[in-house]
Amino acid sequence: MHFICTLFQCPSPPPSMAMASSFSLTNTTIIPFLSPTSPPKISSFRFSHSRSLPLPTLSAATSSSTTISHAPNDYKDAPIELRYPAFPSVLDINQIRNILPHRFPFLLVDRVIEYNPGVSAVAIKNVTINDNFFPGHFPDRPIMPGVLMVEAMAQVGGLVMLQPEVGGSRENFFFAGIDKVRFRKPVIAGDTLVMRMTLIKLQKRFGIAKMEGKAYVGGEVVCEGEFLMATGSGGE
Numbered sequence: 001m002h003f004i005c006t007l008f009q010c011p012s013p014p015p016s017m018a019m020a021s022s023f024s025l026t027n028t029t030i031i032p033f034l035s036p037t038s039p040p041k042i043s044s045f046r047f048s049h050s051r052s053l054p055l056p057t058l059s060a061a062t063s064s065s066t067t068i069s070h071a072p073n074d075y076k077d078a079p080i081e082l083r084y085p086a087f088p089s090v091l092d093i094n095q096i097r098n099i100l101p102h103r104f105p106f107l108l109v110d111r112v113i114e115y116n117p118g119v120s121a122v123a124i125k126n127v128t129i130n131d132n133f134f135p136g137h138f139p140d141r142p143i144m145p146g147v148l149m150v151e152a153m154a155q156v157g158g159l160v161m162l163q164p165e166v167g168g169s170r171e172n173f174f175f176a177g178i179d180k181v182r183f184r185k186p187v188i189a190g191d192t193l194v195m196r197m198t199l200i201k202l203q204k205r206f207g208i209a210k211m212e213g214k215a216y217v218g219g220e221v222v223c224e225g226e227f228l229m230a231t232g233s234g235g236e
Contacts, residue, residue, distance in 0.1 A: 087111060087113045087124060088114075089112075089113065090114060091111070091112035091123075091159070092111060093110060093111065095112075096109055096110075096111075096112065096123075096159065099158070099159055100155055100158055100159065100162070102155060105132045106151070107155070108125050108151055108152035108155055109123045109124075109125060109152060109155050109156060109159070109195075110123075110125055110126050111124050112156075113194075114196075115159070117160065117163040118160065118161070118163045118199065119198070119199055120160060120196065120197060120198040120199065121156050121157075121159045121160045121196070121197055122156075122194065122195065122196045122197075123156045123159065123194075123195050124192055124193060124194050124195070125152050125192075125193040125195065126192055126193075127144055127187055127188070127189055127192070128190070129142060129189040129190075131144070131189070133145055133148060134189060142188060142189050143186045143187065144186075144187040144191075144193070146181075146183045146223065149183070149215055149222070150178060150181060150223070150225065151175075152193065152195060152215075153195045153197060153213040153223070153225075153227070154213075154227055154229075156195045156196075156197040156213070157175075157197040157211045157213065157229055158173060158175075158229075159197075160197055160198075160199055160211070161173060161199070161211075161229050172207075173229065173230070173231055174229070174230040174231075175227070175229060175230075176208070176228040176230040177227070177228040178225050178226065178227055178228070179225065179228075180226050181223070181224070181225030181226075182223070182224055182225065183222070183223050184220070184222050184223065184224070185217065185220065185222045186222075187215075187222055187223075191217045191218075193215055193216075193222070194216045194217070195213065195215045195216075196213065196214050196215075196216075197213045197227070198211060198212050198213075200212050200226075207230055207231040208229070208231075209228070209229040209230075209231065210226065210227070210228055210229075211226070211228075211229060212226055212227075213225055213226070213227055
């Protein structure tokens with residue numbers, strides 16, 4: 001027979017166990033709760049080098065009054081809802097709205113998780129069945145339209161370029177063209193689209209920027225291509 005003790009009170013053993021010299025929890029596994037104020041640290045979210053998120057280690061729980069011999073040593077032993085931390089938030093939706101001119105229903109970036117202004121950015125789009133394009137694309141098989149995946153990536157590119165360092169502004173920034181675009185896998189409701197946009201070449205004199213973009217779901221590439229952005233600064 002095993003007994004489960006709370007942190008506040010532990011019942012005394014019944015008379016039938018009076019001969020036991022001690023009461024231990026050596027056969028009980030306790031899953032520790034994660035403190036919301038100190039989430040596990042993750043070394044990197046660079047999906048181009050990994051097909052899945054890393055599993056950070058979780059040190060065994062210890063107590064001054066209770067000995068635990070089978071506490072989990074890592075996240076593989078924890079319930080699934082505790083295994084993966086949330087994406088970090090470098091820019092939230094309000095900060096994104098302060099940079100991009102887009103608004104509902106065409107703002108397709110929810111959060112920025114890595115940001116190097118004028119160089120690169122990684123952002124996410126949470127794809128839900130409530131997105132207004134799903135009722136017509138398609139009624140029996142909801143798939144995110146490829147053109148909207150490209151648009152979402154271009155908006156991430158806008159976050160990179162709408163900075164004083166590269167001469168971009170909301171008033172004169174334009175999506176000028178795409179090349180070598182490939183759609184590798186469909187994106188469906190419930191997916192988290194992770195997009196990385198990187199500045200490859202900038203011609204300030206002509207106000208033209210070339211960017212490379214890749215979008216991932218679950219660490220696998222679903223869309224990629226090259227993007228041309230025009231700042232409108234050339235000749236003005």
